Amino acid sequence: MSKIIVLKCVGHNPKDFELDEAVAVQFGCIKDLFHSDFDAESKIVVDVPMKFNSYIIGRILEFCSSRASFSSDRAYWEQDFFHPCREPNQRKRKELIAIMEASEYLGMESLVELTTQSLANYLKGKNPLTIRSLWKVEGDLTAEEEAKALAMGVAKLGH
């Protein structure tokens, strides 16, 4: 009997996702379930923490199943999936961060790497003042700490 893994998402838009083996083996935390001795059940339910909603899990699964079948220009497609070249709006950034955290939870290293690299690319070339205003971070270094931080590299803040 072939096993089925079900990801159960609760919260805002509850949904259950059935995974076949090709997709499930991409998750470090659940691939072992396929090889365990669950003879009694052929269906295993995995509860997903509430903070990862069904939309995010759905995006991850969409990525996994397309990736399994997509062969050519994979690197380009993977990059394009997360729109790294365009300046993301708040919603896209939020989605990317959620996907990154969820893929870290699910043990999917390659997706973690892809999402963190996309997020890193959004910061590229921006000076600290721009980063703070775009991403709502408060600049809370003291004058002394700032001097220490600036001891390296570009001399002027905002350059």
Add this chain to the structure above:
Amino acid sequence: MSNMVSWSKLHDDVLQLILEGLDIITYVRARTVCKDWYAACKRITSVQEKSPWAIIFPDGRSKCGSCLVSDCCTSGLTGKCKFYRLHNLGNDFGTHRCIATCGGWLLMLDLRSSLYVLNVFTRERIKLPPFESHKGRLCVERRRRDTNFVINKSSVTTRNAVNKTNAVLWVDERTKRYLVVWSIGLWYMMYARSGFDFWREIPTREGPENLYGCQDIAYKDNKLYVLSRQNQIRILDFSQELPLALPTNVEHQPFTNDRPWRVKIGVTVSEHVLMVKNRLNKILKIFKSDSEGTSWDTVESLEGEAWIMDLGVTVPAVNGTKPNYIYYSKDKYVYWGDVSTQELGMGQYVNLNRNFSYARWFIPSLREL
């Protein structure tokens, strides 16, 4: 999840992963964003770029204490090259000449006094022994505007020596221990390392005659590779205090030298030696030593690696570095090109601003203070 996602609420591990993915210039800026980001950077401890950047130096006549760096390789994927200016490198920096790099460290030749090592990010300087400390055949004559090197009866000014110079620099990022090897012309080579108060000569006429002379040098993993006058490789082991010649069995000379072609060497990831005969942006032939180091085979690819000629080594082709490419610089221009085409295209026109002149490829790295 709230609508206003704030990056300052990111989990520490996640923030660290993002910061680790930054290029070196953005990383240096990210350190100053806020306390959390600064703390995350301190945990990262060191940053290493994987692809070559261009570093562009000021014209000698300008009073420019800064240089430009650009990641032409990776930004080539998305279109425009970005240039970043690094300041406060010293008032006389514009009059000094960079002859080698190692990570973010530059080996600078001050035409009037000495060689020194400068970190382009932290501005830290490592002072090298003065030329006069030399233990060997070199005599140094100081003049008002430059210095004259006299070796036996030949002399060359530092200004002219730069064009006949090959140099390698090695700095251990953690301990700041260094090794510098400098060759002038075909027949003179000297080195200095941490703990020495003086420069020592490396004889260029030692051992069998086919190993005499020094056309080019490369350094990797404690070994100095010297290309002799007859296109053979001599290897010196620098892991102990004094260099030790390793036995070499190269049997045949792959070609004779005919000007204006010049020969350069590089060491691959697997420690084979590559040799290229080139002139400006044209490559004539590439040779690779076999695994025993006894003979040379003509090759038409770099087996997926990229040869950064200014560094004398090949690197894995990742992150925008193109496989089987050579990255080369001469005067105002940096070049890159596929070895199979035998011609390097001009990668970047450096003379964007009359205050900047020559350029080199380097692979920046940085260690947290």
